[in-house]
């Protein structure tokens with residue numbers, strides 16, 4: 179099968195990291211195509227960045243052509259509903275994937291994300307997905323997204339300390355890493371802290387493989403129905419359904 183993994187921000191080094199994490203999790207027979215848009219925010223930190231990342235996300239999906247599944251490699255699950263409306267193949271957000279995986283192995287989990295401004299969107303998603311009751315707390319490690327791309331930065335230490343707090347204060351039984359840019363940290367942090375630490379990229383790859391393996395595709399009977407044909411104007415003309 180062929181899975182498209184879209185990093186909706188424009189930071190190539192993060193896309194490469196995401197692609198490596200996806201390939202490490204994927205079956206040998208699964209082809210991973212990791213991409214990011216040229217235009218848009220270099221990092222998504224809050225609602226305003228998120229909205230300007232969505233055209234680029236849809237543009238990469240249009241450019242990729244036929245795929246068996248798409249993974250949105252941004253922990254806010256940026257543009258998830260629009261992407262599911264656009265594509266008949268399954269579309270998985272790494273946030274939703276990680277929440278579901280955590281709920282299968284822990285009574286309750288905590289999320290450790292980047293900045294506090296990113297917390298409300300994640301809390302909102304947990305409610306929308308029906309998993310808020312399984313999440314003890316969404317925490318911010320006070321790490322800017324692009325700090326994760328700087329070798330030797332203090333980011334890993336701050337994330338590790340926030341995991342300690344989640345274990346001590348939340349009684350968290352598992353940790354979900356709340357940024358695609360943390361994908362390379364999950365295994366080591368799990369060993370360091372002695373509990374499951376989940377990376378949403380790997381979780382999304384395995385869920386996509388499961389859906390494709392079962393022959394399940396996005397239902398087009400409701401909100402994910404294909405967009406109605408109409409002519410968009412101006413710079414969005416090329417997105418006309």
Ligand code: 5HY
Pocket residue numbers: 187220221222223224251252253254291292293296323356357358359
């Ligand atoms: C992400 N932002 O996974 C989110 C994380 C966040 O550019 N990639 C980003 O902080 O919301």
